[in-house]
Amino acid sequence: MHESNLILEQKHNDHAHMEKKELLTEIEMRAIDHEISMVPYKKAAVIEALKIVQKQRRWISDESIDAIANYLEMSAAEVDSVATFYNLIFRKPVGKHVILLCDSISCYVMGYGKIYEALQKQLNIQFGQTTKDNLFTLLPNVCLGCCDHAPAMMIDEDLYEDVKEEQLDRILELYK
Amino acid sequence: MEQPLTKNIITGNTLSLKDYEQAGGYAALRKVLKDNSPQQVQQIVKDSGLKGRGGAGFSTGIKWSFVPMDENARHPKYLICNADEMEPGTFKDRLLLEGNPHQLLEGMILAAYAIKADISYVFLRWAYRKAAEIMEKSISDAYAAGYVGKNVLGSGWNLEMYLHTGVGRYICGEETALLNALEGKRATPRAKPPFPQVSGLYGKPTIVNNVETLSCLPHIINNGADWFRSLSVSEDSGTKLYGVSGKVKRPGVWELPLGTTMREIIEEYAGGMTNGYSLKGVLPGGASTDFLTEQHLDIKMDYTSVAAAGSRLGTGTIVVMDDKTCPVGFVHNLQHFFAQESCGWCTPCREGLPWVERILSGLEKGNGSPEDMELLQMHTQYLGPGNTYCALAPGAMEPLQSALKYFREDFVRHIEEYKCPYEG
Numbered sequence: 001m002h003e004s005n006l007i008l009e010q011k012h013n014d015h016a017h018m019e020k021k022e023l024l025t026e027i028e029m030r031a032i033d034h035e036i037s038m039v040p041y042k043k044a045a046v047i048e049a050l051k052i053v054q055k056q057r058r059w060i061s062d063e064s065i066d067a068i069a070n071y072l073e074m075s076a077a078e079v080d081s082v083a084t085f086y087n088l089i090f091r092k093p094v095g096k097h098v099i100l101l102c103d104s105i106s107c108y109v110m111g112y113g114k115i116y117e118a119l120q121k122q123l124n125i126q127f128g129q130t131t132k133d134n135l136f137t138l139l140p141n142v143c144l145g146c147c148d149h150a151p152a153m154m155i156d157e158d159l160y161e162d163v164k165e166e167q168l169d170r171i172l173e174l175y176k
Numbered sequence: 177m178e179q180p181l182t183k184n185i186i187t188g189n190t191l192s193l194k195d196y197e198q199a200g201g202y203a204a205l206r207k208v209l210k211d212n213s214p215q216q217v218q219q220i221v222k223d224s225g226l227k228g229r230g231g232a233g234f235s236t237g238i239k240w241s242f243v244p245m246d247e248n249a250r251h252p253k254y255l256i257c258n259a260d261e262m263e264p265g266t267f268k269d270r271l272l273l274e275g276n277p278h279q280l281l282e283g284m285i286l287a288a289y290a291i292k293a294d295i296s297y298v299f300l301r302w303a304y305r306k307a308a309e310i311m312e313k314s315i316s317d318a319y320a321a322g323y324v325g326k327n328v329l330g331s332g333w334n335l336e337m338y339l340h341t342g343v344g345r346y347i348c349g350e351e352t353a354l355l356n357a358l359e360g361k362r363a364t365p366r367a368k369p370p371f372p373q374v375s376g377l378y379g380k381p382t383i384v385n386n387v388e389t390l391s392c393l394p395h396i397i398n399n400g401a402d403w404f405r406s407l408s409v410s411e412d413s414g415t416k417l418y419g420v421s422g423k424v425k426r427p428g429v430w431e432l433p434l435g436t437t438m439r440e441i442i443e444e445y446a447g448g449m450t451n452g453y454s455l456k457g458v459l460p461g462g463a464s465t466d467f468l469t470e471q472h473l474d475i476k477m478d479y480t481s482v483a484a485a486g487s488r489l490g491t492g493t494i495v496v497m498d499d500k501t502c503p504v505g506f507v508h509n510l511q512h513f514f515a516q517e518s519c520g521w522c523t524p525c526r527e528g529l530p531w532v533e534r535i536l537s538g539l540e541k542g543n544g545s546p547e548d549m550e551l552l553q554m555h556t557q558y559l560g561p562g563n564t565y566c567a568l569a570p571g572a573m574e575p576l577q578s579a580l581k582y583f584r585e586d587f588v589r590h591i592e593e594y595k596c597p598y599e600g
């Protein structure tokens with residue numbers, strides 16, 4: 001399992017047990033059908049299906065795995081083995097916004113460590129954790145491909161380059 | 177100095193289809209559809225001496241020549257653009273994807289024509305959100321203009337084109353792992369042979385080429401193989417996108433003649449070291465290349481010269497290590513990355529890399545011993561070329577083995593002083 005999944009803290013443990021068996025929604029099924037039409041056999045659409053469901057529900061629960069497996073005529077174990085391979089498929093709950101902080105080499109040299117420390121202080125969480133108010137999840141990420149503007153991070157789909165500690169307040173405010 | 181790939185790129189802007197056409201775009205495609213057979217296109221590219229810009233540096237024309245071309249060849253054949261760029265320290269393909277998308281698409285269509293492909297994909301990493309938006313629009317514009325789709329420009333040849341966005345993992349950039357990812361599987365590499373040219377995506381003949389490699393093609397077709405050869409200042413042909421990151425005055429990426437010296441790139445283009453820092457070492461082409469040091473600054477950044485100096489050109493994006501950064505910490509960061517990104521298929525890679533990471537973690541904190549040095553050295557052999565299914569593990573060993581060679585003193589000080597000498 002990729003590290004980001006390993007270290008994502010299990011938060012809603014009890015909650016998950018109480019949930020009823022989930023089905024795919026109409027929107028999800030239509031989107032998955034479109035993906036199936038693009039590939040030679042259903043199974044080949046599983047990554048797209050995971051992306052589609054995660055987009056609607058923010059993360060992939062065991063129930064979502066079952067629902068996708070059912071729909072694509074695969075075993076749940078098979079769907080899960082794919083889901084846990086990729087670090088941007090979340091198998092545990094994440095907050096409303098996901099912060100991906102680059103921890104690769106150029107950002108290391110340019111001091112991502114300081115940014116990490118500042119984020120830990122401001123949000124009171126470490127890599128893999130979610131804030132109490134469920135607003136932010138903080139994850140490390142490999143090189144974001146803007147090493148000439150290190151340190152770099154993404155919040156959801158937004159890229160931040162040349163990040164400085166004193167800007168963090170203002171940046172985080174945009175997502176509150 | 178000619179900069180065919182980037183001359184029309186204005187930082188922060190995207191060349192639209194109209195701009196690209198006005199600058200002579202898609203002329204190469206019209207030309208080959210009228211004048212050249214796929215085999216002739218292969219020959220021109222072979223003659224141009226173009227080598228893959230994705231890291232391995234294999235001749236593009238020769239790579240294509242293994243694709244079955246007779247009428248018994250199995251279809252659909254696939255042409256895939258590798259836009260997974262995740263090698264730490266590498267940020268060159270992003271510029272081409274965001275700045276001149278149609279140059280890449282025209283290159284893809286030309287490559288697809290050369291192997292008579294039916295379907296093409298852009299395999300793009302998730303994090304490149306802006307590029308995803310741009311590619312989505314550019315592909316639909318290319319369809320509308322008749323450059324892809326049924327009956328390309330009235331030639332009778334059909335080519336479909338799709339954008340596929342990944343969901344993470346560095347290993348997806350390895351070309352056979354990429355094929356598994358596209359098929360909806362775990363992205364583990366495949367055993368070779370068979371090679372993708374014969375049995376690739378869904379078992380059909382497939383070529384995977386890098387963004388920069390493909391972006392060279394329209395210019396080679398328009399100006400000829402000899403012109404492309406003449407662009408460089410070394411035995412290798414063409415220009416190269418070189419990048420520099422780390423503590424330099426002006427980090428960035430520049431298209432320069434292949435063979436420009438490392439000194440010129442770092443001192444002139446990147447402006448030299450930031451005040452107060454000096455250069456201790458460099459990774460010449462991303463995280464999986466051997467360190468070079470100050471004594472190597474005058475070597476030419478081409479495939480042959482960098483190899484002769486004991487490293488690899490790799491992706492051509494230089495990571496500079498300064499004198500205030502701890503080499504043990506630096507290498508620890510790299511090995512953490514490789515251990516995390518191992519797909520887990522081969523035992524030496526799956527078990528060895530976390531071991532290396534743990535040893536380095538201890539060493540960095542001052543808890544190391546002389547035996548640790550031997551263990552690290554041993555791993556550089558066990559995880560070296562020939563023991564694994566893909567180049568991830570051998571690539572990981574390159575910066576480690578060269579760090580043990582050039583920065584041994586620093587490792588030893590951590591052991592003898594029971595602490596990191598770079599910390600206060």
Ligand SMILES: Cc1cc2nc3c(=O)[nH]c(=O)nc-3n(C[C@H](O)[C@H](O)[C@H](O)COP(=O)(O)O)c2cc1C
Nearest residue numbers: 228229230258260261262349350351385386389567
């Ligand atoms: C672990 C690993 C990661 C790789 N990542 C990339 C990548 O992100 N982009 C890329 O073009 N090539 C990458 N490669 C190289 C590809 O396997 C392949 O050689 C390349 O895409 C071929 O294109 P080219 O011949 O045009 O260079 C990677 C190789 C390995 C072993």
Ligand code: SF4
Nearest residue numbers: 519521522525564566
């Ligand atoms: S070397 Fe590592 S990444 Fe490559 S196939 Fe083997 S286990 Fe996977």
Ligand code: FES
Nearest residue numbers: 102107143144147
């Ligand atoms: S190392 Fe952080 S963006 Fe490349």
